[in-house]
Amino acid sequence: MGRRSDHSREELEELILAEGHGLLAETGYARFSAREVAKRIGYSIGTIYNVFGSLDALLLAINSRTFVLWAAWLREKLAVAGDDRIAALVAGYFDFAERNPNLWMAIYDHRQPPGTEMPEGYRRLRSGLTGIVEAEIAHVLPQDRRGEAPALARSLVALVHGHCEFALNGTFALLGEQDPQAAALARVREALAAGGATGAAVGRA
Template sequence: MPLPRKRPRQQRSKETYDAILEAAAQLFERDGYARATTNRIAERAGVSIGSLYQYFPDKDALLYALGERHMLGLTSRLLVTLSELRSTNPPLPQTVSAVVRAVADAHTAEPGLQRLLYDRAPRPRESAARLREVQQWIAAEVEHHLHRLAVGGPNRGLTALLLVQSIEAQLHGALLDPPEGCTAAQVVETVESLCLRALARP
């Protein structure tokens, strides 16, 4: 499976790497995977095709790197949100809403690229393991708030993990392809409602 050839270490190399990735994201979003050739990506990034191939052997490697960037962005958004929740300790509805909307924000940016990542991005074993690590980290934070709010049943660790996984799956699919007549805002509100009902005390 084609992966990025190497990671940049020097600042100038990092700037080149980031410029290529951003150019790929823009062209994939605007023109689709088939029309966004490596030559056009290199031209948009302002680098030679040789410089592009120094880091990325083909478009699949670019998709892989964009998937990693997406996961890093999601993690950063959630880190900010979860830190705020730790400091403010809001009631259950606001806590659920903050988590759901942080995940939703990551999926509503660059929708064309998101669809491409969902449909075509390579998913090697390392990426799957990293995703599980991120989910477990988020679940640990969610479990903290379940304890704080005295909801989630006797096995709050399991409840937190299932909540995190279900929120990600529901938002990813429904925000890419909302049911006819539904807006993204309605999708997010419905996911929040489902989480609150699942956490309702008996």
């Protein structure tokens, strides 16, 4: 039985997002169902589409929420990181993915329909994560090379992501890699050293 008059549109949006996020964490992308979200909140499937417009839009909103939580997770790690903030950043990336595998993988499993632009609000939410990485990389680069931080950050995120994905899907185990996180950190340190970073960022006192 629907409860169409129980919540405002804003309350409905938050209710759907919260329950959808929980369901995605539980089931993963392949088994996610808007109908199951509707069932769990006691509304019709039509209510979800009235609020979000489509399943793609709902997943985009849910995945954007994951980015916000991920950024908060990294900030917490960095707050107690000590001098070696690059190691804390890599560890935070791995830790979040390992603790939230379904949410983390859903970010990359979901594809927007061709030709669809991501709404600016969601783009800003997601940029919080890359902004953290860019700031940390800029901080360890020489002053005259800090303009390279955004491009280097993108490459290093891709590097760490690949190591993390191979760790979670078992590929590294098949390849005989015993410590994917340490391997990712070593490659990051090498790239930063090539960019002129010194000290704790490259593993040196």
